[in-house]
Amino acid sequence: MTTKGAVYVAIAASMGNMLQGWDNATIAGAVLYIKKEFHLETQPTIEGLIVSMSLIGATVITTFSGSVSDAIGRRPMLIISSLFYFMSGLVMFWSPSVYVLLVARLLDGFGIGLAVTLVPLYISETAPSDIRGLLNTFPQFTGCVGMFLAYTMVFFMSLQSSASWRMMLGVLSLPSIAYFILAVFYLPESPRWLVSKGKMDEAKHVLQLLRGKEDVSGEMALLVEGLEVGGETSVEEYEINADNELSEDHVREKDEIKLYGAEEGQSWVAKPVRGQSSLVLASRQGSVAAHMMDPMVTLFGSVHEKQNEMGSMRSMIFPTFGSMFQGDQQQKPDNWDVESNHEKGNLSEDETDDNNLKSPLISPNARQPGETTSAMGIGGGWQLAYRKSEDGKNAGGLKRIYLHQETGAESRRGSVASLLVPGPVTGDGDVVRASALVSRSVLCLDGAMGQNPIQSGAIKPPPSSKTGTSWSDLAEPGIKQALIVGVGIQILQQFSGINGVLYYTPQILEQAGVGILLANMGIGSESASFLISGVTTLLMLPSIGVAMKLIDLAGRRMLLLATLPVLLASLIVLVLSNTIPMDSVVHAVISTVSVVVYFCTFVMGFGPIPNTLCSEIFPTRVRGLCIAICALTFWVGDIIVTYTLPVLLTTIGLAGAFGIYAVVCTISWFFVYFKVPETKGMPLEVITEFFAMGAANKKAN
Incomplete structure (x- = not known):
């Protein structure tokens, strides 16, 4: 980029x-x-x-x-x-x-x-x-x-x-x-x-000029999510694997969660790690200084302590290594552009299966030749993903997830780049542990028709963006x-x-x-x-x-x-x-x-x-x-x-x-x-x- x-x-x-x-x-x-x-x-x-x-x-x-x-x-x-x-x-x-x-x-x-x-x-x-x-x-x-x-x-x-x-x-x-x-x-x-004013096409064009690339779908999704701070934010921790649902020997475990990216074809399988997330633990340290310090300060600090020595600038210098979700991308169609269809209807909930979310939430028209940076990356080692919430049949049935990779023995190879590469995955395949900031998405799932509901759906701004700023x-x-x-x-x-x-x-x-x-x-x-x-x-x-x-x-x-x-x-x-x-x-x-x-x-x-x-x-x-x-x-x-x-x-x-x-x-x-x-x-x-x-x-x- x-x-x-x-x-x-x-x-x-x-x-x-x-x-x-x-x-x-x-x-x-x-x-x-x-x-x-x-x-x-x-x-x-x-x-x-x-x-x-x-x-x-x-x-x-x-x-x-x-x-x-x-x-x-x-x-x-x-x-x-x-x-x-x-x-x-x-x-x-x-x-x-x-x-x-x-x-x-x-x-x-x-x-x-x-x-x-x-x-x-x-x-x-x-x-x-x-x-x-x-x-x-x-x-x-x-x-x-x-x-x-x-x-x-x-x-x-x-x-x-x-x-x-x-x-x-x-x-x-x-x-x-x-x-x-x-x-x-x-x-x-x-x-x-x-x-914030619903001018999605113009916002996308400006982002493309500022970033020097065509594919800004991940950042567009981030900007839409930024219109409203999510309700009931929680911190979770996941072990993330490749999505092998189509594999013949794949058996879906009970506690598996499917995560979806902003691009078509992006999906992963995540397993919650039991116990408290390291982010939460970091905000509740028992020292005297920690009790005096605002929990928010240690919460922020715990993220930066986990960053690699090269820091967030690494993704600027080596773009193919800087993102947790970068790697070889599947071929995308050249003619899909959802964010300009925001007047056609709302997001569909025809099927309750998670496969309905396989299509992109916000999609690019085309990718520049040789461009490998994933739209999941939103900067600083953070990634944006989605999952279907438990109340997926109701309006607002999406959860947005801000992911930040953890370091340690649990994260083999240190990247999920290999998880996007087609091919069989062995029993001890790549696993990445990531902290997740989970909250309600501003995107909704409600009443429209179509095989690819999210791709054909509309991005609905939250109510707060319509009422304007209030003291x-x-x-x-x-x-x-x-x-x-x-x-x-x-x-x-x-x-x-x-x-x-x-x-x-x-x-x-x-x-x-x-x-x-x-x-x-x-x-x-x-x-x-x-x-x-x-x-x-x-x-x-x-x-x-x-x-x-x-x-x-x-x-x-x-x-x-x-x-x-x-x-x-x-x-x-x-x-x-x-x-x-x-x-x-x-x-x-x-x-x-x-x-x-x-x-x-x-x-x-x-x-x-x-x-x-x-x-x-x-x-x-x-x-x-x-x-x-x-x-x-x-x-x-x-x-x-x-x-x-x-x-x-x-x-x-x-x-x-x-x-x-x-x-x-x-x-x-x-x-x-x-x-x-x-x-x-x-x-x-x-x-x-x-x-x-x-x-x-x-x-x-």
């Missing part, structure tokens, strides 16, 4: 964050010249409003951006974001007065709010699960690139005798035109949103638990000290003698501050590159747990350097090193990961609304920290302010350890299923 389509789409969407970084840098430079032209030296309130009006605009538009994106789609909101950027740039370039400039800054905030809220959501809904974390670091990277380019531009403009702040701010319109063109002519709509949905235990994680990590990120360190950076670099050095080179103090900020931003880019490499290998949780202590240590050093008397040169060197370490570590973990997590942990039907709540928390926290920092500096000093931030970093580490699960490589629909089950287990315990 090629991922070029998803990568290019993520890069194009991340341009909205580049414009945010661009704006942050240009306003920092332009405000110095705005003060002079409008004589604002004695009006700090107006000066503060010019800078913060974009924060206010972002906060305002975030309050309803999520619900609107759930209603009209993700792509239209990104297009609207580019238009806000463009209009604000024009108005800022024209601004004849402070009040017109304030309106322009408000429009700019609207564009920023939509981009920051919806770009991570859009990337998560279009990216393959194996590289979703990597692609979600693009907004952080492009934001820093935008800041660096803008600081460079402002620096060279400041060297002129009459620098124009209107030009600095108005240039924003030029890259926003490119963003608009990409959003209109290149970015597709989110396939998950399309499925009452947020009361569901799984969603409530996810909101605690999302809102909590956004609050802690904002109060971890990033704004304080940004505020302090020019001061300590000046103390380090950088300003004097640049002055000897003929560079004024204003130009020097722009150059220093640009160099500081440039230093962040390699660190973001490290995060890109590790976020899908080490994982989100591990990156946070590893980087938060470094942030804490940097803040403690800054506190001590401002408390203990020392030589000015030593103080400057220690402070400079601490700030650089803080910045580089922040963009590796606490910078990109909160938005990445928030875009992953909510169900499709409420994802827009929930991520808007998390983004609103982000902006409110940003405003509070920005406006309280000067107060803290005047009351308790720099050491006191950084001491508070150090305490928040400590709290953040424990919050991540006990509350934040690892989501790397897992399909979004499996993540939300785990949240629902983890919340249910927590309530039961």
Whole structure:
């Protein structure tokens, strides 16, 4: 499977964050010249409003951006974001007065709010699960690139005798035109949103473009299942064998269960393993730490402990080995395409035999030559299968099963690839043990005619997709638990000290003698501050590159747990350097090193990961609304920290302010350890299923 389509789409969407970084840098430079032209030296309130009006605009538009994106789609909101950027740039370039400039800054905030809220959501809904974390670091990277380019531009403009702040701010319109063109002519709509609105053919076409292959039947089935978190989710464990029903000496055992894939001809025989699944056992460990830890965290963690050393990326590198159900496929007919027949009728239940389920639930038109990847694979080593439930004669008589292969002696050869190869199976044939997340499918079996009932049937969306998003949905235990994680990590990120360190950076670099050095080179103090900020931003880019490499290998949780202590240590050093008397040169060197370490570590973990997590942990039907709540928390926290920092500096000093931030970093580490699960490589629909089950287990315990 090629991922070029998803990568290019993520890069194009991340341009909205580049414009945010661009704006942050240009306003920092332009405000110095705005003060002079409008004589604002004695009006700090107006000066503060010019800078913060974009924060206010972002906060305002975030309050309803999520619900609107759930209603009209993700792509239209990104297009609207580019238009806000463009209009604000024009108005800022024209601004004849402070009040017109304030309106322009408000429009700019609207564009920023939509981009920051919806770009991570859009990337998560279009990216393959194996590289979703990597692609979600693009907004952080492009934001820093935008800041660096803008600081460079402002620096060279400041060297002129009459620098124009209107030009600095108005240039924003030029890259926003490119963003608009990409959003209109290149970015597709989110396939998950399309499925939620019943636009199955369009969703399939988008998936084919994003994945670079014709056969997307397994992922289409996954997206349909994601419309509703299954009821009465249970964890089971199976030993899976080839389906030898047609063999002459085959004798079906009493406890055998037939599993079916999304493709025609795919079926397996599974035997339940008696006793508790290892997933459940992992969530009920008896240590003191485990009792304090949210059961959901250990539930997620038990999955990743079982992954092979190569991790979920293995399926990207060696596609024929990465899936539990890959192997030689039986020849498929070229003309079957069920998902476009969703207006013809419902699924049949004419016969009660399991053979009725032999045909595909969602089927491709054709397979590309040489394509061997099974449609069962849904990413991260997970597979989607179905079985007929005990109440198969009633509507809703299908169970969906998310399978994840276990390792150990029970799994001979470690793969079910051989189970799909025709031929006799010996008594000690291949067996694969897999954990299974079993719940009610959104697909139904009811009243239509035909020899191949599922192939000729309709995919019925669940009732919740027709009623739309409701605030009452947020009361569901799984969603409530996810909101605690999302809102909590956004609050802690904002109060971890990033704004304080940004505020302090020019001061300590000046103390380090950088300003004097640049002055000897003929560079004024204003130009020097722009150059220093640009160099500081440039230093962040390699660190973001490290995060890109590790976020899908080490994982989100591990990156946070590893980087938060470094942030804490940097803040403690800054506190001590401002408390203990020392030589000015030593103080400057220690402070400079601490700030650089803080910045580089922040963009590796606490910078990109909160938005990445928030875009992953909510169900499709409420994802827009929930991520808007998390983004609103982000902006409110940003405003509070920005406006309280000067107060803290005047009351308790720099050491006191950084001491508070150090305490928040400590709290953040424990919050991540006990509350934040690892989501790397897992399909979004499996993540939300785990949240629902983890919340249910927590309530039961």
